[in-house]
Amino acid sequence: MQSVRVLRLDGALNPRSALAIRPLDPEALEGSKGAITMFSVLVTRRLPVAVVTRLEEHCAVEMHRGEVPLSPEELRERLAEKDAVIVLLPDRIDRLALDAATRLKIVANVAVGYDNLDVGHARAKGVVCTNTPDVLTDATADLTWALILDVTRRVSEGDRLARAGNWKGWTFEFMLGSGLQGKQLGIVGGGRIGRAVAVRAAAFGMRVAVASRKDPVWPSSEYMPFDRLLATSDVVSLHVPLSRETRHLIDQPALARMKRTAFLVNTTRGAVVDEAALAWALREHLIAGAALDVFEQEPEFHPDLARLENVVLSPHLGSATRETRTAMADLAVSNVLAVLAGKPPITPIQ
Numbered sequence: 001m002q003s004v005r006v007l008r009l010d011g012a013l014n015p016r017s018a019l020a021i022r023p024l025d026p027e028a029l030e031g032s033k034g035a036i037t038m039f040s041v042l043v044t045r046r047l048p049v050a051v052v053t054r055l056e057e058h059c060a061v062e063m064h065r066g067e068v069p070l071s072p073e074e075l076r077e078r079l080a081e082k083d084a085v086i087v088l089l090p091d092r093i094d095r096l097a098l099d100a101a102t103r104l105k106i107v108a109n110v111a112v113g114y115d116n117l118d119v120g121h122a123r124a125k126g127v128v129c130t131n132t133p134d135v136l137t138d139a140t141a142d143l144t145w146a147l148i149l150d151v152t153r154r155v156s157e158g159d160r161l162a163r164a165g166n167w168k169g170w171t172f173e174f175m176l177g178s179g180l181q182g183k184q185l186g187i188v189g190g191g192r193i194g195r196a197v198a199v200r201a202a203a204f205g206m207r208v209a210v211a212s213r214k215d216p217v218w219p220s221s222e223y224m225p226f227d228r229l230l231a232t233s234d235v236v237s238l239h240v241p242l243s244r245e246t247r248h249l250i251d252q253p254a255l256a257r258m259k260r261t262a263f264l265v266n267t268t269r270g271a272v273v274d275e276a277a278l279a280w281a282l283r284e285h286l287i288a289g290a291a292l293d294v295f296e297q298e299p300e301f302h303p304d305l306a307r308l309e310n311v312v313l314s315p316h317l318g319s320a321t322r323e324t325r326t327a328m329a330d331l332a333v334s335n336v337l338a339v340l341a342g343k344p345p346i347t348p349i350q
Ligand code: GLV
Pocket: 089, 110, 111, 112, 113, 114, 136, 268, 318, 319
C-alpha cells in the first residue's frame, strides 16, 4: 500500500533553503490540493543537508549514506517503489535498473556527463532524465587550467621531489618547464566547458584552436579539423562527452600525430583516451606529458601512469568545489521537484 499524505504547499519556497537556486513553484502543486500520494525518492549518495531538507519537505527520501556505491542489485531493489532517483556518476541506470523501477518518473543525474544512464531506454519508458549543466562549467574550466599549469610547469613533480628530500637547491637549469605564451591551445569539443577553458586562455597569452562537430563561434578562436589541431597544438585539452563516437578518440595514431613537445589534458571522461596507448606514447616520448582528471576504470588507472614523472594524476576533481557540488545537488533536486509537480524539468537531457 502506498502512503497517502497531504502534500504541504506552504513549504515549497523554504526560506531555510538559501541554496535553492530554482525553488519549486508552489502554484505547480496547487492543482492537486487534497490528499495526494507522497512521492518516494531514492538518493544514491549523501548530499548537502540543506539540499536534502528541501526534498524532504515534499517527498519521502531514502538516502544511501555509505561510501561504497550501491551494487547494481541493491540499486534495482531500492528503485522498485520509487517515483524519482537522484544518482551520481558511479551509479549505472541501465536497462535492467529502469525495468525494475515501475513507478519511476525521473532520473536526476548529479553530473553534466550522462554516459552512466541509458537515456534511450528511459525515454522509451517515459522516464525523464536530467543532468546538471552550467553550474559546473567554471569549476571544471578552472581545474583544467590547474592541470595545464601543473603539467607544463612541473608543479606536482617538483612537490614529489621536494617531499622526498631530493631538492639540492636553486640551480639555473633545474626543473625547467614549458612556457605557454604565444603557444596554441587546442580544444577538442565545442561545448560550454571547452568555451570556458578557451576564454581563460587569453590570460596566459595562448592562441585557441577548436575542433568540434559544429563550428562554434567563439571569440578569438580558430576552427580547425581534428587532425590539424592535434598536429599543431602545444596543449590539447579534451572536452567532448563520452559516446560511441568519442570512445578512444585519442588512440595510438592520434597520439603519434601530436607534437613531441605537446601536452594532453583530459577532464571529460577517461574512455575518450585509450589509456594503454597514452602510457605507450609517454614511455616512448611521443608527447611531452599528460594531465588526467578522469580514467577509463575509475578509481583504477594504467599502472605505468603512476611511474611516469611527466604525468599529473588528479582523482576526478573537475567539479569538486563546495559551491559547485552544492549547486549541482540543488539543481538535481529542483529537477525532481519540477517533474513530480507535473512541470517540465529544468535541465532535461535532450
Ligand atoms: C563530472 O564528471 C560531470 O560529468 O559532471
